[in-house]
Amino acid sequence: MKLGFKENQAHDIIRRTKQYLVQKGYGYYNGRRIGVVPAWAVHEIVAIDL
Template structure:
């Protein structure tokens, strides 16, 4: 199962971004989604965005890791 969304916490823990930088990326991703017509992202409390939009912002593909039912990486 491939995860299609990402949070600021995951950007910090998995990719090593600083917390403020991760929050800025999520904020920008939400803005992009609103401009594309997804008004549900115009919500202050929503902190989950599609990985594809984050990839567009940072210009690099995110590692697609499979996650099992307990949230641990399959290694």
């Protein structure tokens, strides 16, 4: 949200990033209670420099 995304967009980006990380083998991000993801992974999803 600090980057200018609305709340729903930010939640969607985190959700898609978590799915991406689980596919890459990071099973830690498979839980519902995890709400933080690494910046490098968000960069892979959104394709903007953070």
